[in-house]
Amino acid sequence: MGRSLRHTLDEVQQAPFVVDVLRSGDRLAAAAGAETGPEPVRLLAAVIDESDELTAVAAVHALAQVFDDGADAVLSELLSHPRPFLREHASWALGARLPRLDAIGRLVGVVVGGGFSGVLAQRTLARWAASAPGQVALAVEGALAGAAGPAVRSRIVETLGLVPGPIAGRALLRLAVSPGEHLAVRLTAVAALGDRPADAAAVAVVRDLSRADDDLGTVARLAAIDLGIDAAERGEAGSGLAVAQLFLHADIDRDLSRAGAGDNGGIATLLVRLGDALATGPGVDRVLTLSRGTARAALDALTPADGHLLTPVPLLTEAASAAQAWPSRVAAERGIRRVLRAHRVDVLHLRMAEVGSLAAAEVARELGIPTVFTLAPDPHAVIHALDMTGGLHRGNFGTQDEREHYWFRARLVQRLADDSAHVVLFPRPELQHDMRELLGLDVAGQPSRFTVVPEGVDLSVSAAAAAELERSGTSGPALEELDALVAALPEHRRGLPLVISVGRLHRVKGMATLVEAWAGDAELAERSNLLIVGGDLADPSPDEREQLDLIAEVLTRFPTAAPGLLMPGHRPNDVVAVWLAAARAGTAGGIGPGGVYVCSSLKEEFGLALLEALASGLVVVGPSAGGPATYIDDGMTGVLVDTRRPDEVARATRVAFDLATAPGQAERMDRALERIRADFTVQAMADRLSAIYSGAARTARRS
CATH class of the missing domain: 3.40.50.2000 (Glycogen Phosphorylase B;)
Known part of the structure; x- marks a missing residue:
């Protein structure tokens, strides 16, 4: 084993601040990726069970990069570890590995448990299903046979919907039409059928169910649009841009009647005022502001029109805070994809490291839509502030991360920034210093990619x-x-x-x-x-x-x-x-x-x-x-x-x-x-953003 892995592990263990480990953890994973054999596995596995929870998290992700069967075995065993945060990070890290049969059942068990851990396990199973659809489908269907309660069954059915092939397809068809199933389970199955356009039986069932004038019929009509058998009317491309912005965790209405409740904070107010300003300014014909809503409202909002449109995304679950809404990822992707297709969106503006941005970024990548990302040192600034007050430290990082998902959100911020056509920054007194110290980002090194845009008020x-x-x-x-x-x-x-x-x-x-x-x-x-x-x-x-x-x-x-x-x-x-x-x-x-x-x-x-x-x-x-x-x-x-x-x-x-x-x-x-x-002012903000959107769209058309 080379000296670099030991040296980098020492760097992680001795880093003075938590935010430093967010970066040195990447270096640890890179160093582990250069190693083979059992020795790096033993070294990393040894620190996972120590009291330093921060290093333990970094070591789990480093293990996923080691080229050795022993790494798979350790990660698989961690799925049954008594410390929940280790089960969670192992579920995530295994997504970088090839399918492992003895881990599939354990991952399904994590999905059954729900929460953010279940989301990560579900993502790993979806990746593994691409090469092992039969094994994953059988494990998921087996869990469904013993599962009780609509919430658990819906999670399992949603996971089944991510698995290609006839085994999963037949199960979804049976669940969609079964009158004995809870409505929530049937809704989940019908929504999943919308992702299977090559399945003639799925098309027939969706077409039949869509005739009903009830919740099941509404979701079936949305699935029919996804299948292409009941295409939504598409917006005509005008001379101006169609821009989308989103915050899924708010109940956004024109009157801002829910401002200050739950997660309906300043971002909800901003998006309404900004959308109005963008739509009345030059260069933009249509602004779509996506937030959570009912399936019926989402269906009604698919009719294209110019101006500022509030477009609901049906999550098919009870409203949840941003920290608790990660399990809505799959439904969010479907709803966002449907809106962006129907309205011929040119540019998508993402803000914050939450499930809406995660889902929208995946859809934008799939549809070839350029993104603009407003980058804030979040969760980095919160992590550092808590570190300074003693509220967050090596000994409790894993436990706190299980609640706030700091490690995942920090990685999501990095990915959103890397993939964006342009990055918007908030003004800060020491902007370059803060970006470098908190995120390791050299703003001055690529000035054409970054623009400081203050928010504005009406x-x-x-x-x-x-x-x-x-x-x-x-x-x-x-x-x-x-x-x-x-x-x-x-x-x-x-x-x-x-x-x-x-x-x-x-x-x-x-x-x-x-x-x-x-x-x-x-x-x-x-x-x-x-x-x-x-x-x-x-x-x-x-x-x-x-x-x-x-x-x-x-x-x-x-x-x-x-x-x-x-x-x-x-x-x-x-x-x-x-x-x-x-x-x-x-x-x-x-x-x-x-x-x-x-x-x-x-x-x-x-x-x-x-x-x-x-x-x-x-x-x-x-x-x-x-x-x-x-x-x-x-x-x-x-x-x-x-x-x-x-x-x-x-x-x-x-x-x-x-x-x-x-x-x-x-x-x-x-x-x-x-x-x-x-x-x-919000109008000044809109003018600055319009120029950024135009540049991003031009670059995307050229490429």
């Missing part, structure tokens, strides 16, 4: 909110609701200014940190009320419940502050705009003027809500890391702070209150608004 929304406040005083539904919230406070708390924050209830957004900062600072809690706008309080997701529990724990420690906390849940974007204006100016109904906006996110790549608050005239507090430092004038229009520390957030909020009442505040905020108008 200033007409904040202007309309200010006008409503000035015109209506305390009347109007938004103001009446806000004043009703304040009226329920104890009398001594009426008339105080607001600390306001808007966003999802998610640990990355730091809402519990903000409550601790405010409640734990007696001066701050006495001089202000805290208004947190966001979260589905009636039916909280696991992430929302976690934050609500943390907030409740904080209030238990600081009970005197509890009456000043207002948490109405999520509100539509136009309502939030009115509340921001009210926090600045105050209301006769009980809100004092001179409020401040606080974003306590652990990381914020840009911060649309912060920008909207600035546009409304509020002094803001934002994280010193990431994009906010490029538009917050520290000590003038806001305060930049280390949001990992509640005491620093409290100090910054007090400073912000002082700024809000200092002489010249109106002139300072006017200058901030002029800066936003010049550089950070």
Whole structure:
């Protein structure tokens, strides 16, 4: 065995930061790929069972590159390991190996268990099925025979749908027409039949089922489109581009009524505003914004038209957060493929390392559609921030990765960037340094591939909110609701200014940190009320419940502050705009003027809500890391702070209150608004992106 593998393993074990191992792990895999025989297998297997979970993950993936049967044996055994994260990474790593009969059944068992591990095992089985369809089909069908419950059976049937050949095909046909099967299982089988155009029996069954006017019939009509027997009307190619953008984890509607609930954060608001701006500007005829939706809505949305179209993708499962939505990968691919084919898309814009981007990238590669990728150091920035606070380290990396999928998402970011026709970057104070240190990316080395594009806000929304406040005083539904919230406070708390924050209830957004900062600072809690706008309080997701529990724990420690906390849940974007204006100016109904906006996110790549608050005239507090430092004038229009520390957030909020009442505040905020108008509007963002899309499409046509 060469010295390079030992040397690189030492490098992994001694790397000072977790993000360093993301890169040295690639070098370890490359070094392992140059080795043969049993010795590298023994070396890597030895570190897998040690307490260093970070090195263990790297070693699993390095094993997949060793040319030796012993590596297959170790990886196969790991599928039964008592530590779940090792089973998960082994399921993934085996996808790089040739099919191994003793591992097929174990992989099917991982699929039965579900979750992200099941997704990885399913991908490996799909790859193996290309060369061993009979063996994989028999193992999957065998698991189905003993499986109970519609969720488990649907997972197994979906996996069966990825296997070519007659064995899997006959099973799918039987399940699709079986009245004794649960509807969810039949829907999964029918959707899978849409991927088998060469199977005459599949075509006949789909055609027959599509005549029904029920959920099964709707899914069958979508499958008929996939088969080509009921082709969707195709959009005509105009002089302008057809551009697609997506975020599958949001319930996106024109009114942004779900903004702030679940994963319906700033990205949902941005895509609606940006899509409108792109469609009305030069060079783009059609914008498709893809998000989750029902099968019937997806069928209705396949009729092509110009302008900005909201196009649902049916995932055939209950809505899930981005972290939990990976099992919808197969359904997402089918739905995205159907939309991109029907609308003749020229360019696809991807954002974030989540299942929608994973699925869309696969479809774009298949259809030859160029992609533009907005690259953020995510999850890299979060990993580094948690590393610095001690929340993430070698001893717990595997356990945390099982929940957040850091290793997979980091690899997905790398792949999306490598495959894209152009990469969009967020502005950052030290952009080149951050990209190099967090991602190992040399932005300066390929300047033609990268463009910095700030996100933008629709200033007409904040202007309309200010006008409503000035015109209506305390009347109007938004103001009446806000004043009703304040009226329920104890009398001594009426008339105080607001600390306001808007966003999802998610640990990355730091809402519990903000409550601790405010409640734990007696001066701050006495001089202000805290208004947190966001979260589905009636039916909280696991992430929302976690934050609500943390907030409740904080209030238990600081009970005197509890009456000043207002948490109405999520509100539509136009309502939030009115509340921001009210926090600045105050209301006769009980809100004092001179409020401040606080974003306590652990990381914020840009911060649309912060920008909207600035546009409304509020002094803001934002994280010193990431994009906010490029538009917050520290000590003038806001305060930049280390949001990992509640005491620093409290100090910054007090400073912000002082700024809000200092002489010249109106002139300072006017200058901030002029800066936003010049550089950070959604129309300016649309103009920059249109030029990028045109370049990507031209390059694709030439090649």
